[in-house]
Amino acid sequence: MFWTLIVCVLLAISWNNASAQSSFVLPLRPVELPASTVLVRGRYAQLASSTFPNDTFVREGLHTYTHAAASLQIAPLYGSVSRVGMYATEISIDGQSFVVSVDTGSSSLAVPTTECLNCPPQKHLLRVDRATTVPCTGSTDPIGDDRPVAFQCDREHSGMCDRTGGCTFVIRYGDGTRLAGRYLAGMVGVAQSSVPLLFGGIQDASGPEKDVFGAGIDGMLGLAYRGLSCNPMCTTPLFDALVERRRVPADMFSLCESDEGGRLVLGGPDPNVRESDIVWTPIVHDLYYNVELDHILVDGQNVGIVSRQSAFVDSGTTMIVLSSRAYATLRDYFYQHHCQVPYVCPGVPDQHTIFELEFCVQYEPQHLQQLPTLTFTFRGNVRLRLSAEQYLLRVTDADGQPFYCLGIMQDRKLGDTFGIEAILGLSWLRNFVTTYDRAHGRIGFTPARGCEVLQDVAEVPPTAGNATDATDESVPDVDAESVSDKSGFWARLHSLLTPTVLIVIIGCSAVLLMAIGVWIIIRCRRYRSVSSGTPDSRDTGAEPAARASFLTKQPRPEGDALLPSHSPV
Incomplete structure (x- = not known):
């Protein structure tokens, strides 16, 4: 039975791999949505040298006003x-x-x-x-x-x-x-x-x-x-x-944005947020809400996208915006490690990819699971992780069909020209309740699903979910100490444990359990017939013909000895 289970697992893995390969052959209906569907706005103010x-x-x-009488x-x-x-x-x-x-x-x-x-x-x-x-x-x-x-x-x-x-x-x-x-x-x-x-x-x-x-x-x-x-x-x-x-x-004020709207709280943190659940990073500039972005890790690896660069948090910008250099580094990593996912790499001439602005594609859950996790690390040892479902924008066409667009874009004005490497716009902020504590010069983040605040950071649910549910937003993982490394054996094991594999394993296990149950029932019935015997079997010392083989190997007690303790009476 052990080998039967192993065979089932191998069959399930083969089935899953075959399904994955066949999904790459079938067209996924890419579509170039109009600008009115995926709006890209950048409302950060443009400073003029003549102004200052x-x-x-x-x-x-930084003011430290606190007014107990106000609400x-x-x-x-x-x-x-x-x-x-x-x-x-x-x-x-x-x-x-x-x-x-x-x-x-x-x-x-x-x-x-x-x-x-x-x-x-x-x-x-x-x-x-x-x-x-x-x-x-x-x-x-x-x-x-x-x-x-x-x-x-x-x-x-x-x-x-x-x-x-x-x-x-x-x-x-x-x-x-x-x-x-x-x-x-x-x-x-x-x-x-x-x-x-x-x-x-x-x-x-x-x-x-x-x-x-x-x-x-x-x-x-x-x-x-x-x-x-x-x-x-x-x-x-x-x-x-x-x-x-x-x-x-x-x-102090806080913002929560979701696909169903949100709320602006003036004068303090969101009342649904516990202060112990907020992770803080200092504000390093008192014009914009600038923070120090240490790194953007891809699958837990530092690939050199940014290195202790300035970024600012901007609710007036739709996307996560990177400098051209940082964006190219991120794109090249996708090209080198994730070309198995449709529409990541060009592949053939004139084939569109998700790295083209406003180009969106239909993805299945298994495709989203194969895309990497992005981890943003900030000063103060703050690490915030986003799954593919969180940095992709889910939109629908006129027929209500779901599509995914990359929520990351480049801006040539960033970098050396503008002095910052990244803008954390709404495609990033929608995953958090953001607290702007101007009195203490810091910004705090609390993971949220929509504007439903996660009450315990330690109990962040898995980010992989049903990608076709428009109202089920994944919850970002917040870790102030370590970054999950999904490389090596554990990454391969995680990629194998897809729903298809699990369903096949569960089915095989159910069949095996039923077989074991039938076997136990048959053995019990046989043993009961042996233990009851004929009326004179004890007097003549004759062994019951139907006694199980493992019992015949035991020394027979003399007289009216009890049956073995493991035998049914």
């Missing part, structure tokens, strides 16, 4: 990674509602106004009057609050004025979007709090896409540090104003 002369910038330091402010997020390419929340300005994208890669608040001539249609437009326009002179404005807001818009303070005497702004973003207009003043509300604020009233909007904001989105809300809110006049960002005016408990 002599390579300096406005620094206010957390929680605002819902709308959007998704693949269908919208960003997330947005609702704010109010002087009682008028706007839906603005939430961007941790910039700091300014800007919404379109009735004076905008080329703003996309079907947007909410802010009504502008003389009372809300910020004049181009140094001044203060109470804006309906007992604490006035100060501003200095003259040229001495990098201000720009238009012909009507208004203070103007220009904001440029990394994806080429440009917003321009005049500064306005008003009461801005988010969640259940409001503060007086200077913000941008957009009069001109342009960019690589016709709708620079995105479908259903009216404007931009930046959550980065105030040093990025100089366009060129420096203003106080919305979240800084909430902290300074004690509308929130602490200088």
